[in-house]
Amino acid sequence: MSGVKPEDTARDGFDQIGKPVPRKEDARLLRGKGTYLDDIEVPGALHACFVRSPYAHARITGFDLDEAKAAPGVVAVVTGHEVNDWTNALKMAPPIEGLQPTEMTTLPVDKARFHGDPVACVVATDRYLAEDAAELVYVEYDLLDAVTSYDAALADGAPLVDETLPSNLVSHQKFEAGDIARRKAEAYRVVEAAFAMQRMTHLPIETRGCIALWDDGRAHLTMHIGSQAPHPMRSMLAGRLRLAEHQVTVASPDVGGAFGQKIIVYREEITVAALACRLKRPVRWREDRLENLSASLQARENAVKTLAAVARDGRILSLEAEITEDFGAYCFYPANYLARVIGMILTGPYRIQDYAFEVKIALTNKCGAGPMRAPMAITSLVMDGTLDAVARELDIDPAEVRRVNMVRPSDLPYVMPTGEKLEDVTPSECFERGLEEIGYAAFRDAQEADRDNGIYRGLGMCNVIESTTYGSAFYKAAGIPGSGHEAAWVKIEPSGAIRASAGLMGTGQSYETPYAQAVAEGLGVDPAQVDVVLGNTDISPYGMGARGSRGATAGGGTLFLAALDLKAKMLDIAAALLGLNSPSELELRGGQVLRHVGGAWSETGLGLGDIARTAYMDPLKLPEGMEPGLEMHRAWDPPQMTYSNSTHFCAVTLDAATGRVDIDRYLIVEDCGTVLNPLVVEGQQQGATVMGIGGVLFEHMVYDESGQNLCGTLADYMIPTACEAPEIEIVSQNTPNRRTPAGIKGMAEGGIMGAIGAVNNAVNDALRPFGVVAERQPLSPDYIRSLLRVTG
Amino acid sequence: MNRIAFTLTVNAMACEVVAEPRKLLSDVLREDLRLTGTHVGCEHGVCGACTVLVDGAPARACLIFAIQMQCREITTVEGLTPAEGLSPLQQALHEEHGLQCGYCTPGIITTFEAFLRENPKPTDDEIREVLSGNLCRCTGYANIVRAIRKAAQIMRKGTAA
Numbered sequence: 001m002s003g004v005k006p007e008d009t010a011r012d013g014f015d016q017i018g019k020p021v022p023r024k025e026d027a028r029l030l031r032g033k034g035t036y037l038d039d040i041e042v043p044g045a046l047h048a049c050f051v052r053s054p055y056a057h058a059r060i061t062g063f064d065l066d067e068a069k070a071a072p073g074v075v076a077v078v079t080g081h082e083v084n085d086w087t088n089a090l091k092m093a094p095p096i097e098g099l100q101p102t103e104m105t106t107l108p109v110d111k112a113r114f115h116g117d118p119v120a121c122v123v124a125t126d127r128y129l130a131e132d133a134a135e136l137v138y139v140e141y142d143l144l145d146a147v148t149s150y151d152a153a154l155a156d157g158a159p160l161v162d163e164t165l166p167s168n169l170v171s172h173q174k175f176e177a178g179d180i181a182r183r184k185a186e187a188y189r190v191v192e193a194a195f196a197m198q199r200m201t202h203l204p205i206e207t208r209g210c211i212a213l214w215d216d217g218r219a220h221l222t223m224h225i226g227s228q229a230p231h232p233m234r235s236m237l238a239g240r241l242r243l244a245e246h247q248v249t250v251a252s253p254d255v256g257g258a259f260g261q262k263i264i265v266y267r268e269e270i271t272v273a274a275l276a277c278r279l280k281r282p283v284r285w286r287e288d289r290l291e292n293l294s295a296s297l298q299a300r301e302n303a304v305k306t307l308a309a310v311a312r313d314g315r316i317l318s319l320e321a322e323i324t325e326d327f328g329a330y331c332f333y334p335a336n337y338l339a340r341v342i343g344m345i346l347t348g349p350y351r352i353q354d355y356a357f358e359v360k361i362a363l364t365n366k367c368g369a370g371p372m373r374a375p376m377a378i379t380s381l382v383m384d385g386t387l388d389a390v391a392r393e394l395d396i397d398p399a400e401v402r403r404v405n406m407v408r409p410s411d412l413p414y415v416m417p418t419g420e421k422l423e424d425v426t427p428s429e430c431f432e433r434g435l436e437e438i439g440y441a442a443f444r445d446a447q448e449a450d451r452d453n454g455i456y457r458g459l460g461m462c463n464v465i466e467s468t469t470y471g472s473a474f475y476k477a478a479g480i481p482g483s484g485h486e487a488a489w490v491k492i493e494p495s496g497a498i499r500a501s502a503g504l505m506g507t508g509q510s511y512e513t514p515y516a517q518a519v520a521e522g523l524g525v526d527p528a529q530v531d532v533v534l535g536n537t538d539i540s541p542y543g544m545g546a547r548g549s550r551g552a553t554a555g556g557g558t559l560f561l562a563a564l565d566l567k568a569k570m571l572d573i574a575a576a577l578l579g580l581n582s583p584s585e586l587e588l589r590g591g592q593v594l595r596h597v598g599g600a601w602s603e604t605g606l607g608l609g610d611i612a613r614t615a616y617m618d619p620l621k622l623p624e625g626m627e628p629g630l631e632m633h634r635a636w637d638p639p640q641m642t643y644s645n646s647t648h649f650c651a652v653t654l655d656a657a658t659g660r661v662d663i664d665r666y667l668i669v670e671d672c673g674t675v676l677n678p679l680v681v682e683g684q685q686q687g688a689t690v691m692g693i694g695g696v697l698f699e700h701m702v703y704d705e706s707g708q709n710l711c712g713t714l715a716d717y718m719i720p721t722a723c724e725a726p727e728i729e730i731v732s733q734n735t736p737n738r739r740t741p742a743g744i745k746g747m748a749e750g751g752i753m754g755a756i757g758a759v760n761n762a763v764n765d766a767l768r769p770f771g772v773v774a775e776r777q778p779l780s781p782d783y784i785r786s787l788l789r790v791t792g
Numbered sequence: 793m794n795r796i797a798f799t800l801t802v803n804a805m806a807c808e809v810v811a812e813p814r815k816l817l818s819d820v821l822r823e824d825l826r827l828t829g830t831h832v833g834c835e836h837g838v839c840g841a842c843t844v845l846v847d848g849a850p851a852r853a854c855l856i857f858a859i860q861m862q863c864r865e866i867t868t869v870e871g872l873t874p875a876e877g878l879s880p881l882q883q884a885l886h887e888e889h890g891l892q893c894g895y896c897t898p899g900i901i902t903t904f905e906a907f908l909r910e911n912p913k914p915t916d917d918e919i920r921e922v923l924s925g926n927l928c929r930c931t932g933y934a935n936i937v938r939a940i941r942k943a944a945q946i947m948r949k950g951t952a953a
Contacts, residue, residue, distance in 0.1 A: 022886050029894030030882040032829020032869035036895065039828035127819075128812065205833045205841055205895045205929055256831070256895025257929050289834040508893025508930045679889045683931060687892060690932030714838035714927065722923035722933040 003565040003634060006557065010674070010736050010743040015589070016521040017560075017742055020679040023513040024532070025254075034254040037209045037226050038286050045211065045282040046075055048272050049130035051120035051137045052295060053112030056148065056365040056707020057159065058141035060111055060119060068122055068136040073129035076279060077137060078271070079120045080107030086274045088240050092331045094481040098173045100165050102331045106240070106270050112141065113161055113329035114365050115709045116295035121271050123283060146365035146707035150303070150326045153362035161329055161363040170327060171335040171361040173479075175343060177417035178354030180309075183318035187309035193389035195382050196303035196776035197756070199326070199701040201296065202372050203719055204507070206256020207287040208296055210269045212276035221248045223273055226255035227535070228263045229545020230505050234537045236265045241273055252535035258507035259373040259691075261297050263547060264332050293717055294709045298701055299372030301326040302339060303776075304346075304382045306389075309354075314390050314401040318354035321346055321382065325361045330368040335361040338375040340478050341467070344418045345376060348383045348465040349427035349645060350405040355417035365707045371547070373691060374749035376467065381757035384462045388761050392768070397444075398761075399435060402463060406431065419477060424737045424745075425645045427463055430669040434461070434647040437731060438667050443651065451769055456654040457664070460762025466644045466750030468549035468672075469740075473640035485637040486554035487541035490519055490562045492570075492630035494616040496591075496609035498523065498530045500563070503543015504555040505535040509684065509748065511551055514676035518556040518742070522563020523570075524588030525608060541633060549748040550638070556676050557741035558636045566632035570611045576623045577614060578604055642737060644745040646670035648689075648754030654766035659784030661697060661763055663726040668754065670730065673737045673745025682730060684748040689728055692755025694720040700778050798862050802827065803871030813859045818842045820858035821868060829869035829898045833927070840926035843899035844868050850903045850925075869898035872905050880950065881905060881943040890939035892930030900926045904940055912948050916941065 028034050065077045084105045093101030107118055120137050124130035147153040147161060153168035161168055184190055210225040221243060227233045227250060234250040241248070255262065268285060276283040287296065302325040309318040325339045336359060343357035387405065391398040406428050407414045413423035438459070447457045467474075471484040488502040500519045504511065516530040523530075533539055544554075571583035574593045580586070585596045586604070593606040612630055614621050619628035651665040668685060675681050698718045702710040711717040736743025756777070763779050772787040797810045802825060809824050816835075821827045821844070833841035835854045842853040845867035872879060878886060881904055891897045900923070907914070907922050914922075919940050923933060 022889065025894070026886040026891065027878075029891060029897055030878055030885060030901070031873045032827075032898050034829075034894055036828075036831065038822070038832070041826070128814065203929055205839055205893070205927060206831070207833075255893060256833075257893045259929070289836065289839075508895075510889075510892060683889045683892060683935060686932035686934050687930045688932075691929070713836055714834050715836075719927060719929060720933075721925075721927065722920040722937065725933045727934060728932065 004561055006561065006636065006741045007739055009560065009564065009741045010738065014521055016517045016527055017674065017676055019517065019677065021513055021517060021527055021677055022679065023510050024516060025510065025512045036206055036254045036256055037211065037224060040211060040224055040253060042211055042213065042282045042284060045284045046123045046125060046279070047127040047130045048275065048283055048285040049122045049134045050118040050268055051122065051134050051139065053115060053117040053119055055112060055141055055143055056115045056146035057144040058112050059144060060109060060139060061142055062140040063120065064138040068133045071133035071136055073124040073126055074122060074133045075125065076123040076275065077120065077133070078275065080105055080109035083107050083271050083274055084109065086278060087270055088242060090240065092334060094334055096334065096336060096479050099171045099334060099336050102162060102170065104330050106267050111144070114367050115707055116291070116367060118268055118295065121275065123275055123279070148364055148366060148703050148705060148707045150324050150362045150364070153364045161365055168363045169360060170331065170363050171359065173336060173340065173359045175418065176356040178318065180318045180320060180354055180356050183354045184309040187317050188312040189310055189393065191308045191310055191390050191393050193386045194305045194775045195378060195385055197300040197378050197695065198777055199298055199301035200372065200695055200699050201293060201298045201701050201717065202259040202261035203717065204257030204259060204261060207289060207292040208262065208266070209286040210272055211282065211284040212273040213282045214276045214280055216280050219247060221273060221277060223248065223250050224253060225250060225269060226258065226262050226507065227252040227505055228258050228507055228547060230535055230537050230540065231503050231542045232545055233265050237270070237273060240265065240270045241277065250537045252505045255507035260299070260371040260375065262507060263545065264370065289714065290712045293711055295367055297332060297370040298328060298367045299369055300377065301369065302378055304378060306382060306386045308386050308390055310390050310394065313404055314394055314396045315404050316350065316352050319347065319352050321357040323357060323359045326364050326366065327361050328364060328366045328368040332368045333370045334480060337480050338371055340480060341376045342379050344478050345420060345465065345467050346379050346383060347416050348380060349407050349425070349463050350383060351407055351411065353417050366703050373688065374752035377752050377756050380462050380464045380753040381760055384757045385761060388764060398461065399440060402431060402461065420641060422465065422643060424735065425465065425643050426671045426733060426735055427465065427645050430645060430647040430671055430733055431463055433731060433733060434649050434667060434669040437669065438649045456656055456766045456769065458652050458654060458762040458764065458766025460650045460758040460760065460765060462648045462754045462757030462761060464646045464648065464750045464754045466549065466646065466747060466753060467641050468644050468746035469553040469638045469642040470548055470550065471638040471640045477640065483544055485635055486543040486550070486558045487633070487635040488558040488562045489541055489631065489633040490559065490566050492566065492608070492612050494612055496612040498525065499533060500530055500559055501533050501540045502555045502559055503540050504546045504551055506546065509546065509551050510680040511555060514552065514556055514680055515559055517676050518560040519563045522560045523567050525591045529591065549746045551746065551748070552676055553642050553740050553744045553746040554638055557744050558634050560741045561636060562632045562634040565634065566630060569630065572623055572626065573611045573614055574606050577606060577610070577621065639739045642740055642745055644670070644672040644747045644750055646750050646754055648758035650758035650762040652759070652762040652766055654763060654784070656788060659781030659788065661779060666726045667729045668731065669733055670747065671733050671735055672747035673734055674743035675734060676744065681747065685730055685751050686728055688748055688751025689755045690720050690725045692752035693759055695752070696756055696759040696777050697779055698724070796859065798859055800858065800861055800866060801864070802866045803868060809858060811858060813857060815858055816854055817856040817858045817861055818853035821853060827868050827870050831895050831898055833895065840903065841896050841899045843902045843926070845902055845906055848906060850906050867902070869901050872901060880946045884939040884943035884946065888935045888939035888942060890931065890936040896926055896928045900936060908944050908947055912944060914944060
């Protein structure tokens with residue numbers, strides 16, 4: 001590979017990287033001038049409305065569409081009988097041992113598999129009229145028994161969610177390293193612990209939607225759709241619609257949040273696009289909140305049981321984990337995808353070599369599941385919660401149990417039993433700093449005194465190893481299909497105007513500003529000069545999009561590399577213009593070419609504009625053999641995995657009479673490597689942590705036993721409001737990664753992992769005098785009281 | 793389809809609208825008047841993204857029929873934005889990184905333009921209490937609270953000067 005190498009780009013001081021630059025995108029968003037999907041005006045567009053199954057599991061025995069077709073404004077009413085002829089089914093059959101192949105047609109025609117399954121689509125001249133007509137679509141159903149839990153799905157004789165499979169066990173894998181039996185025989189004790197996260201949903205405040213425009217002359221589809229990953233989405237859309245990729249443009253406007261919900265192409269979107277192609281008219285669809293809560297991707301609902309063989313001092317000799325997950329009715333992702341990552345990184349920052357895990361995934365009659373911000377969220381809770389269980393059982397201080405097990409600086413690089421390598425991480429440094437900042441010893445003394453007065457405080461700790469940026473090698477090692485590379489370009493126009501793009505699309509992560517800083521750093525200009533354009537597949541290079549926490553490392557890093565290469569070309573041109581043999585004494589700063597002479601930098605009188613003009617308009621002055629123009633494209637596949645790390649501390653007070661949990665203090669010590677923009681990073685840390693707190697305490701996507709979704713409104717599915725979100729103290733102890741551009745590590749999901757662990761561990765610490773342990777979330781007053789009632 | 797012509801006063805301008813009586817204020821503002829700064833997040837009055845001012849008081853545009861708003865003064869985020877630059881509240885949200893995806897932001901601006909007029913010196917608890925009517929999934933709220941506190945300070949100075 002030519003060009004600058006990532007490992008050569010770390011530096012002690014940067015000019016633009018690391019500055020708290022307020023965001024470029026704010027100017028439009030604050031003035032109400034952003035362009036979200038529904039703000040795009042398309043004259044003559046038709047409106048789609050979906051008819052959905054009111055039942056969790058039912059055979060479809062007939063459709064009566066006549067009345068709907070005759071309703072005012074209606075242009076078309078279709079079911080899977082038409083749409084499935086126009087489109088390809090989604091085959092999910094990667095060659096993974098233990099994973100059952102599945103296939104999903106665009107709309108179901110034989111049976112509905114969950115409450116909210118789309119079974120028909122009405123297209124009318126107006127959204128109100130489309131909704132009116134949808135009420136007139138009659139679907140005949142024969143009810144089937146529904147399976148609505150992991151256990152029910154795997155019970156003998158359970159109804160099959162997918163009748164092409166031998167059972168509802170859609171994925172089953174095992175892993176073992178070391179000698180578990182021997183470690184257990186040597187152990188002082190074997191400690192059991194159990195953890196479970198409830199079903200949740202992403203809840204972007206802007207729901208999904210799309211606008212499909214078919215250009216019949218050029219045979220080209222333009223799909224306006226909020227997307228985290230426009231290029232993979234274009235590939236999926238083209239494949240499903242039987243078009244070549246060059247016949248499809250995916251254009252993502254501003255997006256009002258996604259959190260993992262806007263990566264894949266859904267059945268509704270394929271239906272809308274297929275209708276636009278058939279009707280040869282623009283068709284748009286806006287999901288309403290009920291649809292978002294019942295039929296957009298959901299997440300979590302996984303459980304982990306651990307068996308830890310321990311020595312007398314709390315050292316873990318071996319660890320076994322049984323990971324189970326309720327994946328819902330359809331596989332929009334390979335079913336092993338999320339749980340497998342949990343298994344791969346579960347041991348986190350702790351020294352464990354004898355390790356085994358088993359992953360079992362079941363299909364149920366609920367909405368399909370997929371990745372939600374921190375899909376591996378449960379890992380830190382499981383690991384630190386297991387250590388808390390060890391501390392309780394052996395009556396050792398929980399901080400001490402963490403200490404004796406933690407990877408020490410001298411252990412690095414540390415290869416985890418799954419082959420994952422930890423390097424350039426600082427778990428013990430962050431943990432010790434956190435103990436100091438929180439005043440650990442003083443807290444324990446006060447806690448003891450308060451208990452005597454009937455006040456139950458708890459302190460929870462959680463050490464997080466956050467897998468931020470997945471390289472292709474990780475996917476291969478984990479047995480998950482996918483590439484981890486990212487692509488970027490930087491262009492300087494003849495006037496000196498600068499544009500840059502990457503394959504990722506932001507959905508609130510503030511990419512435009514830190515990306516401008518990365519490019520500005522690489523080029524030696526001001527970030528305000530850099531226009532960052534994202535989200536349109538005709539403009540952006542093919543990259544894997546925004547997933548995991550790869551935005552800074554993969555996106556910012558690749559842009560930085562492209563900018564550095566472009567600067568090298570500019571300095572070659574500058575040297576030629578200045579009559580120098582080499583650019584070694586030259587540097588670009590603030591858009592000006594400086595020359596290092598006599599121990600100081602002096603101006604040469606040449607600027608970026610002169611170089612750009614020469615590159616495009618006067619190429620005869622370029623060094624011999626150099627191509628005209630100033631455009632640089634880079635693609636970069638990050639290392640197998642890039643890790644950030646952090647320690648979360650949460651202090652709570654538990655009201656034993658009501659089960660209410662109040663957060664008294666929340667502290668994070670974090671090492672997320674070189675930071676592009678500290679304002680943006682702090683915003684991500686705050687936001688992720690509050691989302692994690694919402695998951696521990698409030699959020700719960702509830703289905704009843706018959707499979708009815710009971711969370712159809714935002715009054716039922718409760719996310720934290722400003723009154724529940726605590727103030728969060730953040731201490732940064734950043735150290736660079738040696739293998740990534742500029743030493744970036746990335747972050748944005750660790751806040752969720754840490755909160756889920758720290759809050760849960762804090763509540764269990766508060767519950768300690770009662771001798772009960774919370775083993776599932778959310779930690780609602782109801783659940784806490786049910787635990788306390790047992791104790792009398 | 794029973795479309796009716798009526799007049800709305802939006803951002804101090806009289807606007808002629810022809811719409812069905814059942815059409816929501818949020819839809820008329822966005823589709824008929826192209827004031828797309830008012831966002832729709834839930835259509836059942838919980839999320840607060842569609843908040844506009846009706847005669848100066850915050851109201852959910854998704855819970856009101858546009859036709860009910862004849863003879864009332866509607867103000868949207870566009871009406872609270874100066875011709876050049878940003879209002880003190882918008883500027884504070886920018887400086888304190890009080891928005892990420894920005895979808896909930898116009899509803900927060902309308903709510904707090906009205907609130908700060910009535911309560912120029914709010915405590916953080918009062919800010920959080922009012923802000924609890926606007927759901928934000930990105931920020932965790934701390935920076936929004938900080939920005940509102942800062943805006944209040946700047947607006948108090950502005951009034952005093």
